[in-house]
Amino acid sequence: MDVDLVALGVAAGAACLAYAMAAAKVVKQYERGVVFRLGRLRDRVREPGFTMIVPVVDRLHKVNLQIVTMPVPAQEGITRDNVTVRVDAVVYFKVVDAADAIVRVEDYRFAVSQMAQTSLRSIIGKSELDDLLSNREKLNQGLELMIDSPALGWGVSVDRVEIKDVSLPETMKRSMARQAEADRERRARVINADAELQASKKLAEAARQMSETPAALQLRLLQTVMAVAAEKNSTLVLPIPVELLRFLERGSDPTREEEFHHEPHSVKPPLNTPVTNATAVPAMPDLPMPVVPESPAALSDPAHGGHESLDDGRV
Structure with a gap:
């Protein structure tokens, strides 16, 4: 009798344990439990944590709420x-x-x-x-x-x-690539034309400034020559102004320089203006300059245009 009671108690305990295991459910934090009892939806949604349902009667569906x-x-x-x-x-x-x-x-x-x-x-x-x-x-x-x-x-x-x-x-x-290339080229041309316009305005302003001071043009020329000569891989042909040659010629002749400094500077009349109260001076013909021979022996040579010796008595 006692053995039967013990066996019955063990069986009841096992049944209770199985029932508890079937009824116990765990809902995770990112889930929600939806319970259907005999096919009908229960109003209360089970929150995360431990929850109990009626085995065989209830069905628990877990729904993930994660993104x-x-x-x-x-x-x-x-x-x-x-x-x-x-x-x-x-x-x-x-x-x-x-x-x-x-x-x-x-x-x-x-x-x-x-x-x-x-x-x-x-x-x-x-x-x-x-x-x-x-x-x-x-x-x-x-x-x-x-x-x-x-x-x-x-x-x-x-x-x-x-x-x-x-x-x-x-x-x-390919069509879009050609379109993009054409658009880039158009923008490059517009930028280049704008740069040329701005440069032309600056050059015109510089030309007006240099026209007031002619020496600035000569300085600019020398600067350009220095910039080109720095490469040392080309031959330069430098035009020399006529005014510079006249200045150098006047500076090399001391007599003319002295006359230039001592004679009073008078305003010369224009070429076509008639001169009054002045004596006309006949124009001097252009005479050939005598050639000075390098030695006395060349004096008797007619090819040099010299005179014969005085012993002949002929010139």
Whole structure:
């Protein structure tokens, strides 16, 4: 009798332990528990931690509330300006209502994926190629709104949507490269023309300044010669002004320099002005200059234009 009681107690204890193990559940911090009792949804969602359910009667479904990163497969479409492109994107979403995510939709992950693909195709058809390449922020916001509107009824909130890559045909890439090259060349020509205009204005201003002081032109010429002569790999042909030659000639003749310093500087009349109260002086003919021989023997040589000896008595 005692043995039967002990066996019964052991069996009851084992049954209680099995019941407790079946009824005890643990919900993690990033999860929420949705309980169905005999197929009916319980109003209270189980919070993280230890919880108990009725075995066989209750069913606990755990829903992950973490943000899910879902890649959207590349979708091929035609833009509004008739360009064929392939666009792929990434969707970030999370569950905000665990009960709706279980009850309202069969598989919320698959539903969000299909909605993202259809919305991406729709946004491609409504946009132009330039918007897909340069105005992605606006397209991302529009795509997020298109996905988030039906997803709210599923207990899912779309955090953000990003267009990841836009694939273009090779012909379109070459056309865009030529367009960019032409635009760069146009900008280079405009900048070069602007530089030429500014340089011409500065040169005109410098020419007006040099016209007031002619010596500045000579100094500029010497500076240019020095700059070119620094290379030492070219031959320079330097034009010398006539005024410089006259100044050097006057400086080399001391008699003319003395006359220049001592004679009074009078204003000479113009060439075509008649001179009054002056005696006309006949013009002197141009006489050949005698050639001075290097030796006395050359005096008797008629080729040098010299005289014969005095012994002959003839000149």
